[in-house]
Amino acid sequence: MRTTSRGLIAALTLTPLLAGCFAPSDSGGGSGAGAGSGGRLRVALAVPPVQALSPYSNDATVLSKLSVAEGLTALDKNGTAQPALAKSWKQDDDTTWTFELRKAEFQDGTEFTAQSVVNALDHASAAKPKPRVLSDVTLTAKAEDADTVTLTTKSPDPVLPLRLASPALAILSAKAYAKDGAVSPVGTGTGPFRITRLSGKTKATLDRFDGYWGGKAKAPGIDVSWIADGTARANALRSGEADIAEWIPTAQAKLLDKDTRHEVPSVRTDSLILNTGSGLFTDAGLRAAARQAVDGSSLVGSVFGGYADPAQGLFGPAVPWAAGKRVEVTGRAKAATTAQVKAETKGRTLRLATYTNRAELPEAATVLQQQLEKAGFTVKQDVREYTQMEADLLAGKYDALVFSRVTLLDTGDAVDYLASDFTSEGVYNIAGLKDAAVDKAIRAAAAERDTQRRQEKIMRAEAAILRTDAVVPLVHERTVQGIATGVEGVLLDPRERSLVDVDTHVG
Numbered sequence: 099m100r101t102t103s104r105g106l107i108a109a110l111t112l113t114p115l116l117a118g119c120f121a122p123s124d125s126g127g128g129s130g131a132g133a134g135s136g137g138r139l140r141v142a143l144a145v146p147p148v149q150a151l152s153p154y155s156n157d158a159t160v161l162s163k164l165s166v167a168e169g170l171t172a173l174d175k176n177g178t179a180q181p182a183l184a185k186s187w188k189q190d191d192d193t194t195w196t197f198e199l200r201k202a203e204f205q206d207g208t209e210f211t212a213q214s215v216v217n218a219l220d221h222a223s224a225a226k227p228k229p230r231v232l233s234d235v236t237l238t239a240k241a242e243d244a245d246t247v248t249l250t251t252k253s254p255d256p257v258l259p260l261r262l263a264s265p266a267l268a269i270l271s272a273k274a275y276a277k278d279g280a281v282s283p284v285g286t287g288t289g290p291f292r293i294t295r296l297s298g299k300t301k302a303t304l305d306r307f308d309g310y311w312g313g314k315a316k317a318p319g320i321d322v323s324w325i326a327d328g329t330a331r332a333n334a335l336r337s338g339e340a341d342i343a344e345w346i347p348t349a350q351a352k353l354l355d356k357d358t359r360h361e362v363p364s365v366r367t368d369s370l371i372l373n374t375g376s377g378l379f380t381d382a383g384l385r386a387a388a389r390q391a392v393d394g395s396s397l398v399g400s401v402f403g404g405y406a407d408p409a410q411g412l413f414g415p416a417v418p419w420a421a422g423k424r425v426e427v428t429g430r431a432k433a434a435t436t437a438q439v440k441a442e443t444k445g446r447t448l449r450l451a452t453y454t455n456r457a458e459l460p461e462a463a464t465v466l467q468q469q470l471e472k473a474g475f476t477v478k479q480d481v482r483e484y485t486q487m488e489a490d491l492l493a494g495k496y497d498a499l500v501f502s503r504v505t506l507l508d509t510g511d512a513v514d515y516l517a518s519d520f521t522s523e524g525v526y527n528i529a530g531l532k533d534a535a536v537d538k539a540i541r542a543a544a545a546e547r548d549t550q551r552r553q554e555k556i557m558r559a560e561a562a563i564l565r566t567d568a569v570v571p572l573v574h575e576r577t578v579q580g581i582a583t584g585v586e587g588v589l590l591d592p593r594e595r596s597l598v599d600v601d602t603h604v605g
Contacts, residue, residue, distance in 0.1 A: 136318050136319075137317060137318055137603065137604050138317065138318055138319045138320065138321055139317050139319070139320045139321070139341050139342065139585070139598060139602065139603070139604070140320075140321050140323070140339065140340045140341045140342070141164070141320055141321070141322050141323070141340065141341065141342045141343075141344075141597070141598065142322075142323050142324075142325045142331045142334045142335070142339075142340040142342065142343040142344065143160065143163070143322060143323070143324050143325070143344055144324070144325070144326065144328070144331065144344055144345045144455050144456070145324070145326070145455045145484055145485070146299035146300070146324040146326060146483070146485055147160070147296070147299050147324070147485070148484075148485045148488060150280075150282065150296060151282075151283050151284070151293070151296060151302075152280065152281045152282070152283075153167065153222075153229070153265060153266050153267070153268050153270070153281060153283065154222065154225045154227075154228075154229050154266060154281060156484075156488070158229070158264070158265035158266045158268070159265050159507070159594065159595055161265050161268055161283055161287065161289075162265040162268075162595045162596060163594075163595065163596060163597040163598065164289075164291055164304060164320055164322065164597065164598050165289040165290050165291050165315075165598055165599045165600070166283055166287045166289045166291055166292070166293055166304065167265070167268035167269070167270060167283055167286075167287035167288065167289050168182045168183050168268060168269065168287070168288050168289055169182055169183065169262050169263050169264060169265070169267045169268050169269060170182060170183050170184040170187075170197055170199075170215065170262040170263075170267075170269065171184060171187075171259050171260070171262045171263040172263050173260065173263045173510050173593075173595075179259030179260050179262070179263060181200070182263070183199060183200060183202060183210065183215075183269055183288060184197040184198065184199055184200070184262075185198055185199065185200040186198045187259065190248075192254040193250055193251045193252070193253065193254055193255070194248060194249070194250050195248070195249045195250075195258055195259075196242070196246065196247075196248050196249075197215075197246070197247050197248075197249065198245060198246055199211070199212060199215070199245045199246065199247065200311060201311065202288050202311040203288070203309050203311075204270070204271035204273075204286060204287065204288055205271075205285050205286060205287055205288065205289075205292040205307050205309070206271050206273050206285050206286055207309075208271050208272070208273070210269070210288060211241070211244045211245070212241035212242065212243065212244055212245060212246055212247040213241045213244075214269055214271065214272070215239055215241070215247045215269055216239040216240065216241050216247065217272055217275070218267070218268070218269040218270055218275075219237060219239040219249075219267065219269075220239065221275050221281065222266065222267055223236070223237055223238075224279075225279065225281075226279070227492075227525045228525050229264070229266035229267070229525070230266065230508050230514070230518035230525050230526050231261055231264040231266045231267060231508040231509055231514060231518075232266075232267075233514070233517050233518040233521070233523070233524055233525045233526070234513070234514065234517035234518070234521070234540075234544055235251055235252070235253075235255050235258075235261065236251060236252035236253075237249060237250075237251055238250045238251075249262075253545070254545060254547070255544075256546070256547040256552075257509060257511045257513070257514075260509045260510045260511050261508075261509045261511070261514065263509070263510070264508050264509055265595060266508065268283070268287065269288065270283055270286040270287060271286040271287075273285075273286050274286035284296055287307075288310070288311070289307065289310065290306065290307055290310040290312065290313075290314075290315040290599070290600045291304040291305070291306060291307060291315060291319070291320055291598070292304060292305055292306075292307040299324060299485070300323065300324055301321070301322060301323055301324070302321075302322040303319070303320075303321060303322075304319055304320040304321075304322065305318070305319040306318050306319055310600070312600060313600055314600070315599075315600040315602075315603075316587070316600065316601055316602065316603035317598075317602060317603045317604070320598060323340070325343075326454055326455050326483050327454070327457075328345065328346065328347035328350060328456070328457035329347060329349075329350055329457065331343040331344070331345070331346065331580070332346050332347065332350035332351075332353070332354065332580060335354065335358060335580040335582060336353075336354065338582070340580075340582070341581070341582045341585045341604065342579070342580065342581055342582070342585060342588060342597065342598070343579070343580035344579055344580075344597065345455075345456065345577065345578070345579070346359070346578040346579065346580045347456075347457035347458060347578075348401075348402045348403035348404075348405045348406075348457075348458060348578065349403060349457065349458075350457075351403065351405065351578040352403070354580055357583065358580050358581055358582060358583070359578060359580065360578065360579045360580070360581055360590055361405065361576055361577070361578055362576065362577045362578070362579060362590045362591070362592055363415075363416045363576060363592050364416055364504070364574070364575050364576055364577045364592050364594070365413075365414075365416045365417060365504055365505050365506040365507075365592055365593060366502055366503065366504045366505070366574070366575040366577065366594070367409060367412060367413070367414055367502075367503055367505055367571055367572075367573070367574050367575070368394075368397075368406075368409075368458075368459070368462065368500070368501065368502045368503075368571075368572045368573045368574075368575060369409070369412075369500075369501055369503065369569050369570060369571045369572055370388070370392055370466060370498055370499070370500055370501075370569070370570040370572060371498065371499040371500075371501045371528050371529050371568070371569050372385050372388060372497070372498050372529060372567060372568055372569070372570070373494050373496060373497050373498065373499075373528075373529060373530050374529055374530050374531050374532075374566065374568045375494050375529075375530025375531075375532070376494050376530065377449070377494075377496075377497045378443060378446060378448055378475075378497045379497055379498065381434075381442065382431035382566075382567065383431050383432060383433060383434040383438070383442075384434055384439065384442060384443070385431065385566075385567035385568070386430055386431045386432060386433035386434065386567050387433045387434040387435075387436075387438075387439050387473055387474070387475075388470060388473070388475070388498070388567070388570065389433070389567045389570045390433045390473070391469045391470050391472065391473035391475075392466050392469050392470065392570055392572065393469060394408055394409050394570075394571065394572030394573050395408040395573075396465060396469075397458075397462050397465060397572060397573055398573055400465065401458050401461045401462050401465060402458055402573060402575070405575065405576040405578060406573040406574060406575050406576060407573060407574045407576075408573060408574075409571030409572050409573050409574055410424065410571070410574075411424055411560050411564065411571055412505060412516075412560050412563065412564070412569070412571055413505060413512065413560065414574025415574060416574065416592055417505070417506070417512070419553050420553075420556075420557060420560075423553050423554050423556075423557040424557050424560070424561075425557050425558050425560070425561040426561065427561045427564045427565050428561075428565065429565050430565055430567060431567065434474075435474075436472075436473055436474040437474070438474075439473055439474030439475060440474040443474070443475060443476065446476070447476050447477070447478045448470060448475045448476060448477045448478070448497045448498060449478060449480060449495075449496045449497045449498070450463055450466070450467060450470070450477050450478065450479050450480070450496070450497065450498045450499075450500070451479070451480045451481070451482075451487060451490075451491065451496040451498070451499045451500070452479070452481055452499065452500035452501070453481065453482060453483060453484040453487060454481060454482065454483050454484075455483060455484045456502050459500050459502060460479075460481045462500050462572070463479055463481065463500045464479070466500060466572075467479060480496065491528050492526070492528060494528075494530050499528060500572075501528070502575065503515070503519070504593060504594050506593055507593060507594065507595065510593065512543075512556045513540065513543045513544045513552075513556060513559075516540045516543070516556070516559050516560075516563070517540050517544065520536055520540065520563050520568065520569075521536065521537050521540055522537050529568040529569060530568075531563075531566060531568040533562070533566055533568075535562050535565075536559070536562045536563055536566065539555070539558050539559035539562040539563075540559045540562075542555050542558075542559075543555035543556045543558070543559050577592070577594065584604055584605045585602070585603075585604055585605070586601070586602070586603055586604075586605045587599070587601035587602040587603060588602055589602070
């Protein structure tokens with residue numbers, strides 16, 4: 099089996115097109131049953147759709163993993179912004195960019211034009227809530243002619259070409275956008291595979307789109323099953339019911355044939371998120387007590403089977419520039435003693451949430467519950483499938499969350515993650531954090547164009563966030579993907595944005 103890698107962002111070079119450095123790819127063979135009927139690929143994904151595959155939800159990555167939809171740009175294996183629906187671009191001034199578009203068509207037969215870009219980006223900007231990738235930027239699009247579009251940002255945005263590669267900013271045909279704000283990628287993308295059927299939260303059927311501008315895909319189609327249970331996904335691969343199974347649980351990984359098991363360096367960090375907006379953890383002393391109580395290193399062997407590293411901060415070894423620029427965290431609140439925790443929380447229960455889509459998280463939550471109870475907290479867990487709890491998480495209905503986050507998912511730039519998750523107006527601010535010093539530090543990083551200085555300011559922002567104890571990093575994960583024998587061209591992507599493309603097929 100031959101596999102290719104989208105790589106791992108290790109650095110950003112912001113001139114001229116924002117380049118980076120990725121880890122080498124994983125590759126190798128596999129064993130297992132053959133593909134589906136007529137060479138169709140059978141793919142088992144972990145997280146069922148939240149909003150019918152809307153690009154404005156966490157479903158967006160499915161559209162990129164399965165090569166359904168595209169943005170103006172794409173990230174290559176080195177993290178550089180490369181042409182996609184835009185064939186070239188230039189920066190006119192600090193806030194204005196001009197993009198020249200390629201000839202392409204949508205899967206519904208309509209033509210891709212500059213007005214298509216304006217329509218798609220206008221809808222993304224107006225979405226409620228706004229996609230995470232736009233949480234720290236105001237973007238305006240204008241069609242200059244059929245093949246040229248000008249993008250203007252309210253303030254300088256040196257990473258705009260990276261931002262436009264986000265799956266959330268995929269360009270869909272006019273048919274995709276309903277008057278009520280709903281967005282459907284079914285048959286409306288430009289990618290090599292077209293969604294022909296979406297069956298609730300369990301299955302999807304994709305057929306090859308022969309009108310794709312980038313050439314004809316080698317596989318005739320993809321049959322997708324969403325299997326939230328990690329053991330069941332591994333079993334689907336072992337039994338020959340799936341050709342590709344993502345996110346194999348660490349407990350199952352070593353049970354797979356070694357040729358079907360592929361370890362991928364990951365920019366995913368697992369953390370304990372503390373709700374600073376309401377409940378127990380509005381008290382900084384209690385947050386500090388929780389931070390002192392939990393020990394992420396204890397999870398590495400017992401829960402993750404060695405497929406993880408103890409957390410050093412928000413960014414782990416998969417972001418190699420982070421360690422050398424890490425800033426000492428100072429100014430933290432004094433932790434409440436065990437006696438103080440018991441006195442201050444008397445009669446109140448710490449509501450600890452996590453989700454089942456990543457098999458290790460419920461087990462990690464149980465370990466953390468024991469550690470927190472030893473520190474004086476009374477803890478009750480709420481463990482469900484992610485789509486059942488996302489709204490409650492964003493509404494602040496839990497005190498703490500054991501959370502797994504791909505820190506470079508949305509743009510490949512760390513600032514975007516920090517802005518969406520930790521600024522006062524962040525659209526994915528589960529911690530409910532509103533801290534002026536944090537906001538200021540993240541704004542400073544966002545405005546910096548020079549690569550080295552931007553990285554330094556990112557790490558100052560990390561220290562400002564950790565000072566609040568709104569998040570307690572636990573481990574940096576290593577992802578395990580399952581791939582059957584004879585399946586070639588699977589993308590082993592540390593950002594978890596790519597999986598299948600035009601070259602993926604059964605050999």
